[in-house]
Amino acid sequence: MFFQKKKQDIGSKIKSLFKLGIDTETFYEELEEILLEGDLGPRMTMDILDELRELGWKNKLNSEEDLKQALVELVSSILRPLQINPDDQGLWCFLILGVNGVGKTTSIAKLAHWYRAKGITDKIVLAAGDTFRAAATEQLITHGQRLGFRVVSQGAGADPGAVLFDALESARAKGDHLVIADTAGRLHNKANLVRELQKIHKIVANRVEPHRYKKLLVLDATTGQNGLQQAQVFHEALGIDGIILTKYDSTARGGLAVSVARALDIPFLFLATGEGMGDLTPFDPREFAQELISRIL
Numbered sequence: 001m002f003f004q005k006k007k008q009d010i011g012s013k014i015k016s017l018f019k020l021g022i023d024t025e026t027f028y029e030e031l032e033e034i035l036l037e038g039d040l041g042p043r044m045t046m047d048i049l050d051e052l053r054e055l056g057w058k059n060k061l062n063s064e065e066d067l068k069q070a071l072v073e074l075v076s077s078i079l080r081p082l083q084i085n086p087d088d089q090g091l092w093c094f095l096i097l098g099v100n101g102v103g104k105t106t107s108i109a110k111l112a113h114w115y116r117a118k119g120i121t122d123k124i125v126l127a128a129g130d131t132f133r134a135a136a137t138e139q140l141i142t143h144g145q146r147l148g149f150r151v152v153s154q155g156a157g158a159d160p161g162a163v164l165f166d167a168l169e170s171a172r173a174k175g176d177h178l179v180i181a182d183t184a185g186r187l188h189n190k191a192n193l194v195r196e197l198q199k200i201h202k203i204v205a206n207r208v209e210p211h212r213y214k215k216l217l218v219l220d221a222t223t224g225q226n227g228l229q230q231a232q233v234f235h236e237a238l239g240i241d242g243i244i245l246t247k248y249d250s251t252a253r254g255g256l257a258v259s260v261a262r263a264l265d266i267p268f269l270f271l272a273t274g275e276g277m278g279d280l281t282p283f284d285p286r287e288f289a290q291e292l293i294s295r296i297l
Helices: 010-019 025-037 042-059 063-080 105-118 134-147 160-174 190-205 224-239 255-264 285-296
Strands: 092-097 122-127 151-152 178-181 213-221 242-246 266-271 280-282
Touching: 025 042, 025 063, 025 285, 042 063, 042 178, 063 190, 063 255, 063 285, 092 105, 092 190, 092 224, 105 122, 105 134, 105 242, 105 266, 105 280, 122 134, 122 160, 122 190, 134 151, 134 242, 151 160, 160 178, 190 224, 213 224, 213 255, 242 255, 255 285, 266 285
Parallel strands: 092 178, 092 213, 122 151, 122 178, 213 242, 242 266
Antiparallel strands: 266 280
């Protein structure tokens, strides 16, 4: 290896890289390894390097700042933001998807808190559709009690579709505007998961207008390229409308988001940066790209 990355600080890493010369193949080999360490994934890394080579020759990138700026432009052009603002003209439903452990239940509470805090709507119902984990239902009920949102739930092992049906009918009867529903995330049994989600999807799709029904995937930013595989499974099963990236703190590189955006063309709604209810930030592609590049370079 030209240099031992684990022993070098970020500043010396990029300085050593530029000593190679941007027009050398060794430069791109070393940059490839750095980008892979940033969780960008092999395919995404090769795409970026190909585009960077072209920019390097065309625009004569010959400084650290030139390289970082070029990478920010490339990354931000791949990412898409999404804003969803439920109105009071009909019932909305957010179906929250994701594997166990990514923070689905907490994200539901944060979403409800964010929409109320922004004055968009406070007529929100939470649906405990993850009936396979008693702890998930208990956690959602606790969040609902603390935040003042009604939670529709049934006992452990109940039919998730029945929970969603009850939540939607109850919300419509009481004049609520938004149902945010939890779901199970047992990815180890893909066939059963897909079958269950498609059943739930049919129940919601028959009761909520298409433009008011959003399937939102929660991804853990620390999972790296495993998150891309998760996104592919859920997207193939239902078609994902948007993503919430959780656990985006100092330990997460964040390159997963770029890989998912390039491979599946799914936009991002929010970044969750902490455990607090206020730790939810609308996704901004350029800000995210700048933060990502600063973390990996």
